[in-house]
Amino acid sequence: MTDIVLRDADPVLVDRIRRVAEARGWTLPAAMQYLLEQGLHVYEGDGSVRLDLSEADALQAAIAALEQIPSDPGYAAIGRVGPPAGG
Template identity: 55%
Template sequence: MTDIVLRDIDPALKGRIERVARVRGWDVPETLARLLETGLESVEAGLAPDLDGREADVLVGAIAAMERMPDDPGFALIGRTGSAGSV
């Protein structure tokens, strides 16, 4: 099997890879191989988003806005219907 070396990757990405490895009980090389395979399958199937720079910026902004939402117990109920007995 061919070796692939990742250099200068973002520490946050490295941490995410290590977290997946730990949770799944895989070593890091197996984790990387599985993540690459899954990612390639998603891209080849057209399931992975192909965002241009502007779209990616908008998505990041939207996620940041959602993260700033107050922790309001009523907020979690938006879009949900009440139980059959409530009016």
């Protein structure tokens, strides 16, 4: 495998990479490889986001909970589109 050397990297970027590695229990080289691969997938692919199963389940549960909010003229109407005017 080819060694990758990151010279003159912004310290904030290096810290972010290090935090990802620590949070996942990865070595710094493993984190770099994973992050590069994922970044390439985004730029080479269609740009869609793919959630893992637990993230998808949590998002689905949140959407289902929001759909249960009863209609009212106040907060429940936020973000909802009403019927077209005059229709």
